[in-house]
Amino acid sequence: MTRPQISLNLALSADGRITSPAGRPSGWTSQRDHRRLLQLRQAAEALIVGRGTLEADRMTLGAPHRPWRCVVSRSGRFDPGHPLFSSPGGPIHLLATAAAAPSIKGAEGHAGSLADFLAELHRRGIRRLHCEGGGGLARALAELDALDQVHLTWAGHTLFGGRENPGLTGPPGDFLPASLRYELADFEADPSSGECFLSYRRLRG
Ligand SMILES: NC(=O)c1ccc[n+]([C@@H]2O[C@H](COP(=O)([O-])OP(=O)(O)OC[C@H]3O[C@@H](n4cnc5c(N)ncnc54)[C@H](OP(=O)(O)O)[C@@H]3O)[C@@H](O)[C@H]2O)c1
Numbered sequence: 001m002t003r004p005q006i007s008l009n010l011a012l013s014a015d016g017r018i019t020s021p022a023g024r025p026s027g028w029t030s031q032r033d034h035r036r037l038l039q040l041r042q043a044a045e046a047l048i049v050g051r052g053t054l055e056a057d058r059m060t061l062g063a064p065h066r067p068w069r070c071v072v073s074r075s076g077r078f079d080p081g082h083p084l085f086s087s088p089g090g091p092i093h094l095l096a097t098a099a100a101a102p103s104i105k106g107a108e109g110h111a112g113s114l115a116d117f118l119a120e121l122h123r124r125g126i127r128r129l130h131c132e133g134g135g136g137l138a139r140a141l142a143e144l145d146a147l148d149q150v151h152l153t154w155a156g157h158t159l160f161g162g163r164e165n166p167g168l169t170g171p172p173g174d175f176l177p178a179s180l181r182y183e184l185a186d187f188e189a190d191p192s193s194g195e196c197f198l199s200y201r202r203l204r205g
Helices: 031-042 051-056 114-125 137-142
Strands: 005-013 046-050 067-073 092-096 106-113 128-131 149-157 181-192 195-202
Touching: 005 137, 031 149, 031 195, 046 051, 046 092, 046 137, 046 181, 051 067, 067 114, 092 114
Parallel strands: 005 128, 005 149, 046 067, 046 128, 067 092, 092 106
Antiparallel strands: 149 195, 181 195
């Protein structure tokens, strides 16, 4: 099925987790991590996050070039008072995969599978889609083998801990149906922040 090229950006703690035990907003691990997040946004025509991340991080998904702002949910339960719906930015698209299309003023609702939604974005001209988490959505994209590039900030200075906390491919202890091979396209260590910045490209065929 035709879909946009999809990139993912996540910050990982030294123990491979993407969130702290209390599930507090993840924020940025450093100024450089933040700059990189903005840079990666800049290269995308549309951004996508899971509803958990939208809520936890109070995201508004803004950028000067006004990329489309897409949020994925099973339940379709969105809070109309969330700042996303009152902040300036690109068109908002809400997907519910197991409920009726969300109906919120100022947003376009969709119902159906994640794969069909990706195809619909492509049909409407989106060629570069960038995912900012969280683990649940990253996992679903990995299951579709739809992660073409993965960007990681490895924040070796912090252990997030937490037995149940998600990692790059979702909840711990839950294997992907098959391994996916990537090549390391870029690697930079930054001794001043104690972080490593990695970019991977999916190897196909
Ligand atoms: N370290 C980082 O770089 C980073 C980045 C992003 C987020 N985070 C952190 O990660 C935590 C959130 O993680 P999470 O795994 O709960 O986040 P998530 O993937 O953003 O949200 C999970 C929710 O998204 C929806 N969803 C996920 N996969 C779906 C699918 N395949 N189909 C339909 N809906 C789907 C569901 O929403 P419904 O409940 O509405 O059905 C699900 O409950 C937060 O604490 C956040 O701060 C960290």
